[in-house]
Amino acid sequence: xxxxxxxxxxxxxxxxxxxxxxxxxxxxxxxxxxxxxxxxxxxxxxxxxxxxxxxxxxxxxxxxxxxxxxxxxxxxxxxxxxxxxxxxxxxxxxxxxxxxxxxxxxxxxxxxxxxxxxxxxxxxxxxxxxxxxxxxxxxxxxxxxxxxxxxxxxxxxxxxxxxxxxxxxxxxxxxxxxxxxxxxxxxxxxxxxxxxxxxxxxxxxxxxxxxxxxxxxxxxxxxxxxxxxxxxxxxxxxxxxxxxxxxxxxxxxxxxxxxxxxxxxxxxxxxxxxxxxxxxxxxxxxxxxxxxxxxxxxxxxxxxxxxxxxxxxxxxxxxxxxxxxxxxxxxxxxxxxxxxxxx
Amino acid sequence: xxxxxxxxxxxxxxxxxxxxxxxxxxxxxxxxxxxxxxxxxxxxxxxxxxxxxxxxxxxxxxxxxxxxxxxxxxxxxxxxxxxxxxxxxxxxxxxxxxxxxxxxxxxxxxxxxxxxxxxxxxxxxxxxxxxxxxxxxxxxxxxxxxxxxxxxxxxxxxxxxxxxxxxxxxxxxxxxxxxxxxxxxxxxxxxxxxxxxxxxxxxxxxxxxxxxxxxxxxxxxxxxxxxxxxxxxxxxxxxxxxxxxxxxxxxxxxxxxxxxxxxxxxxxxxxxx
Numbered sequence: 001x002x003x004x005x006x007x008x009x010x011x012x013x014x015x016x017x018x019x020x021x022x023x024x025x026x027x028x029x030x031x032x033x034x035x036x037x038x039x040x041x042x043x044x045x046x047x048x049x050x051x052x053x054x055x056x057x058x059x060x061x062x063x064x065x066x067x068x069x070x071x072x073x074x075x076x077x078x079x080x081x082x083x084x085x086x087x088x089x090x091x092x093x094x095x096x097x098x099x100x101x102x103x104x105x106x107x108x109x110x111x112x113x114x115x116x117x118x119x120x121x122x123x124x125x126x127x128x129x130x131x132x133x134x135x136x137x138x139x140x141x142x143x144x145x146x147x148x149x150x151x152x153x154x155x156x157x158x159x160x161x162x163x164x165x166x167x168x169x170x171x172x173x174x175x176x177x178x179x180x181x182x183x184x185x186x187x188x189x190x191x192x193x194x195x196x197x198x199x200x201x202x203x204x205x206x207x208x209x210x211x212x213x214x215x216x217x218x219x220x221x222x223x224x225x226x227x228x229x230x231x232x233x234x235x236x237x238x239x240x241x242x243x244x245x246x247x248x249x250x251x252x253x254x255x256x257x258x259x260x261x262x263x264x265x266x267x268x269x270x271x272x273x274x275x276x277x278x279x280x281x282x283x284x285x286x287x288x289x290x291x292x293x294x295x296x297x298x299x300x301x302x303x304x305x306x307x308x309x310x311x312x313x314x315x316x317x318x319x320x321x322x323x324x325x326x327x328x329x330x331x332x333x334x335x336x337x338x339x340x341x342x343x
Numbered sequence: 344x345x346x347x348x349x350x351x352x353x354x355x356x357x358x359x360x361x362x363x364x365x366x367x368x369x370x371x372x373x374x375x376x377x378x379x380x381x382x383x384x385x386x387x388x389x390x391x392x393x394x395x396x397x398x399x400x401x402x403x404x405x406x407x408x409x410x411x412x413x414x415x416x417x418x419x420x421x422x423x424x425x426x427x428x429x430x431x432x433x434x435x436x437x438x439x440x441x442x443x444x445x446x447x448x449x450x451x452x453x454x455x456x457x458x459x460x461x462x463x464x465x466x467x468x469x470x471x472x473x474x475x476x477x478x479x480x481x482x483x484x485x486x487x488x489x490x491x492x493x494x495x496x497x498x499x500x501x502x503x504x505x506x507x508x509x510x511x512x513x514x515x516x517x518x519x520x521x522x523x524x525x526x527x528x529x530x531x532x533x534x535x536x537x538x539x540x541x542x543x544x545x546x547x548x549x550x551x552x553x554x555x556x557x558x559x560x561x562x563x564x565x566x567x568x569x570x571x572x573x574x575x576x577x578x579x580x581x582x583x584x585x586x587x588x589x590x591x592x593x594x595x596x597x598x599x600x601x602x603x604x605x606x607x608x609x610x611x612x613x614x615x616x
Contacts, residue, residue, distance in 0.1 A: 065576050069388050084575045090385020125479070125560065129574045147409070153479070154571055155560040162471035163560055168478040298408075299575050301387070302398055327385075 019218050020053045021074035021205070022067060024060040027176060027261035028100040028203040029076040030247040035229040044224040048217035052225075060157075067091075067206070074207035074222065078131050080290045082206045084299035087310050087327035092209035094329045096219055097226050098274045102175070102201035104264030106135050107193035109164070109182045110171040115191055116143040119150050119171060125163055126173035128154040131201050134293050136173050138200065139192040176261045177253060198266070199277070200286050209329060223334045224343045227271050234269040271338035278332040279315045287312055287320060390579040398579040414568070419587075421563040425481065426553050429488025433549075434542055436489070437496025438534070444497065445504020446522070446530055455501070462494030467555060474560075484556035491552040492545040496538070503537040504530050536610035539603040543596050550592055 023032040035041050036054035045052045055072070057063035067075035068086045074096070077085075086093045113119045116139050126132040137147060155163050160174045164182045171191075172182055183190055194201050205222065212219050232243045241255065248258030268274035277283070294300055295307035303309065311326035313319050315333075319326060337343055352360060369392075376389035403415040410417070443450045444458070466487055477483040507530060515525045557566030565588055572580045604611050 061574055065573075068576055088385070089387040089576055090383045127574075128571055151562070153560055153562050154567060155479070156558060156570070159470065159474070159559050162474050163479055166474045166479050168480055301385075301575070301577070302394065302401075302579060303385070 016211075016215065017049070018051050018053070019073045019211070019215070020055060020071070021076075021207070021222070022055050022057045022063045022072045023076040024057055024063050025251050026060075026076070026203065027105065027251065027258065027265050028267060030251055030258075031226065031229040031233050032076065033250050034232070034243060034247055035225050040225050040229050044221040044228070047224070048221045050215075050217060050221060052218070052221060061085075067208075070208075073211045073218065074205055076203065076205055079202040079204065079287065080131050080134055080294065082204070083287070083290060083310060083312070083328055084129075084294050086206065087312075088294075088300045088304070090327065092327050092329070093206045094209045094212050094331050095204045095278075096207045096212065096222060096331060096334055097205040098268060098278050098330075098332075098335070099203050099205065099226070100265045100267040101199050101203065101277075102131075102194040102264070103198055103266040104193045104195040105179065105261065106131060106173070106175045106201055107179050107183070108136060108139060108171065108173045108191050109179070109185075109188050110191050111185075111188050112170055113191055114189055116140065116145065119191070120145065121150070122171050123151045123153050123169070124171045124173060125153045125155040125160070125169050127157050127160075128152060129297060129299060132173040132175065133297070134290065135192070135194060135197070135201065137293055138197050138289070142196070176264060177251065177257065180257070180260065193264075195264070199282055200289065202286070203265075219334045220337060220343055223271070223338045227338045230267070230269055234267065271335045274335045275332045275339055278330055278335065283330060284312075284314050284318060284320055287314075291321065387576045387578055390582070395579045395583050398577075399583045402580070412563075415587075417563050418565050418568050419591075421561075421567075422553060422557070422565040423591075425484050425556070425564070426488065426549060428485045429553070430492075430542065430545075430549055432485065432489045433491075433493040433496055433545070434538065436493045437500050437541070438538060440497045441500025441538070442504055442526055442530055442534060444501035445507075445534075446526055451501070451505075458494055458497050458501075461490075462498055464490075466491040466552065470559065479560045484553070484561070487556045488549050488552045492549055495545060495548075496541050499541040500534055500538055504534055507533055532607070536603050536607040539599050539606075543599045546592050546595055546599075550588060554588075 021032075023029045032054055033056065041052055041054055057066065060077075061081075063072075063075055064077050064081055064085045066072055067077075068089050068091050070091075076099075079095070082093055082095065108116075108119075108124075110119065110122070113122060119140075124136060126136060133152070136150075136152070140146060140149065155172070157174065157178065160172055160178050161181045163169050164172050164185065174182060182188065205226070207219065207222070232240060233247065234240065235243065244258050244262070245255040248254045248256075251258065253261075268277060291300070291307045291310070291312070295304060295309070300307070300309050308321040309325065310328065311319055311321040311323055313326050313329040315330055372389065373392065376386075376391050379386045379389050380391065399415070403413065406412060407414050407417075440454070440458070444455055445451070469490070470487070473483045473486060477486050511529055512525060515529050520528065553564075554566030554569070557564040558570040561567035565584055569581050569584050
């Protein structure tokens, strides 16, 4: 019994010294690996007198589930998954660092169709209920089509590339580095990608709101680690190149491969850019699209009667959805501290 | 003094005793669930029994918004079809190859090492190849089950047939039986109960391969649903689905055990209660 309930209790506990965050391999999250391996995490944690463990998890969904179950204080995830997994599961989560948005990193690749209209009646292989599914829904929507015009086949991301080589698979929706792999097949066309819905698929670091509230130093240290590392990643000199080479290697590619993924990612290199994006009026609009998709697909859970079930708060104080059940908060204040050099 | 090993509970007591561990598990679950929900009322990890019952009722009675089918039955029939085909092909292969390997030294000499080697290949490692050869549709799911359990059935049956006392074979021949008649009248009857037993033992792996295949690419099925809703931690769907799969597997096992005892009572005379 104690074992079942303890992780949650741990996440709720008042001031603590040891924190755990989890990350998974993705172009926009690789800086965490560099920061952990090169002492940047250690440096900032020491500055605030705490310890931070940065753990790589192989399975993306599992990392979020572990966070939701209370095993981690923070996790790297997308805006949609933050809403549908921890927030819908009652774990109050704060988007502490808005790292980037997908600007071509997610795409729809077809063997026959040349455009979205051509997908009518096709089977489409994708990870159902993921941002790929959202991308497809948005693409169809923009061509005045609906999901019922196509047939969606749930396919695990690990097998996506092999699946695309099979004769009966005609269209897949996936993300980088898998996208680069399927796009390289001869004769296929990229019929839609996330640069056509800029700013809608956001990658971020979410942390437990209660933990952050009790331990603001934890938030400050994370933001400090992030922007110090990011400055190295975007550096155009030889030094930056060496960092990106290492990140490429860590994510199973090389410098050129990593740079190509980076080019399809709108990375907020400075805290100022991230603050601007987080406080912009576009973000609530995006999250409204995301929660509509999520509710229509049953991702807000059984208890959800409408898309308002889970409340979201934005830096302006504006609240979308149920004010009594705010579980996802976009907070620009920590990134602002970094922008103002107050860490 | 009466020895512990000689205390045999009566029929009624046995049922009660069997229920006890289940009741205990349910009790532990309810306590754990209540504790987590006290800390977070929206907790998804250990949903209360009432919520699981409500979700399952909905899935078993109401048509799905997106597909229009009733989810639980659509999933169950899709999975059972795959499982049935897979088990059927595997059993047939097991029977035919097992008998041939067991009886004919020529066949044994040629194919036994190959079967031995194939049975060591982890089927999951072949998945990408299976996709490309058989496509992503139903065939590759059935093939995964077949290559997962058929080698075990073949080897087990070949060993059983191979262990039939040589005296029986000699006697059949002195009575004028041909090879074919020996297979039909001596080997087959003795192989059948063993085949059913081996099939019972294969049910677990067969379900495992079914669920794995459905996790990789599918539009319906019990495994598909579990891996789909895992994306948003809907344990109120996953836990009842696991219970349902367990119940199905248990019923198959029970049915096979009954068939074996009814069809081949002589094979079970020495069995203890």
